[in-house]
Amino acid sequence: MRVTSRNAAFQQWEALLGNRRKRHQLGRMLVQGVRPVTVALDAVGRSGLVVDAVLHDDRPSPSQWAQDVVSRAVASGATAYELSAELLAELAEQEQDRPEVVLVVVQPADDVARLPVPADLLTVVLDRPSSPGNVGSIARSVDAFGGTGLVVCGHACDPYEPRAVRASTGSALTVPTVRLGSPREVLAWVEAARRDLGHVAVVGTDEHGEVELADADLTGPTVVVTGNETRGLSSAWREACDLVVHIPMTGTASSLNAANATSVVLYEASRQRRRR
Structure with a gap:
């Protein structure tokens, strides 16, 4: 035609x-x-x-x-x-x-049934992300470091915008991705996963997190939560996290952007799991 x-x-x-x-x-x-x-x-x-x-x-x-x-x-x-x-x-x-x-x-359906719940669960939740480029880059890192799924939560940019798909270099099409409206919906899925797997750690990321990333145990089933690029984690997600980790900074920068920080956390989880 x-x-x-x-x-x-x-x-x-x-x-x-x-x-x-x-x-x-x-x-x-x-x-x-x-x-x-x-x-x-x-x-x-x-x-x-x-x-x-x-x-x-x-x-x-x-x-x-x-x-x-x-x-x-x-x-x-x-x-x-x-x-x-x-x-x-x-x-x-x-x-x-x-x-x-x-x-x-x-577009795939926004159905939590699409999110795998394997014994090595490593799912990323993005709390109100505003940058399609960051969402795409994070999808790429989830793919690269053995992540099992991606949830875009709350009032957020579209993970299927062309900029996001391009930034993912195609990983947005292979990583199970679901858009959910609120932390409550995500946490209901987490609770269901806990019934299947036992403990599932919900780990937040923040420059003021109480635990240094390298000291956090990421070898078990884990949900990593990254906050909005400007405002960070919402209060609802802070309350839901089992722990909040920080990545130590040695230069003048106080933090990394959302995509870089999430990639570092995913790499650390992958490193720990390879050495079990």
Whole structure:
């Protein structure tokens, strides 16, 4: 199917770029970039991700990678659309390099049943994050350091905004991610996990935390809670935490940003678990 003008279909895809309400209503997101697109297609068979449409440009000789992507997406049930280079570049948000493919992917359900509860549980909860880039970077770290899930809690940015998906380099599509409205909903899931696993430690992060990170035992089932980039942990989360850890600073900086701090905590958990 060929699209050469800003018709209704194009306008719908364009709305997925910056209109959170439309993304929610349509239950779709855009996936841009070579690695995220490749990761998305790999996740179709592995984790049940659904590709709704594959948008490719009209160049006469696409790369082998682009040909394979279109073929795999169509085989999975996606509809293929051929766009002019100008229109595809707008959806890919690229001004210099000419993109070849953008995917339209169905957003996974915000269902806590999607969050695994294994014996080595290591789930991250983000308390009212405001930066899509941070959310995407944290999803990447959850993936890299053996995390089992990601919860975006409260009034927060959208983890499926294109900036978040790009920052994750595709990990946002493979790490089980759920959006929940309040700490109460997350803590109900934690209590259910405790019934299955026994103790589950809820560990907050804060520059004034009472325990140095290296002294905290992160070898058991753990939920790591990172607060808002500006305001830190809410009072509800402070009360819910079994302990709050800090990362020692030796320079003039008093703290790390949310993504860096969460990555350090996840690395420490991974390090401790490897040495058990």
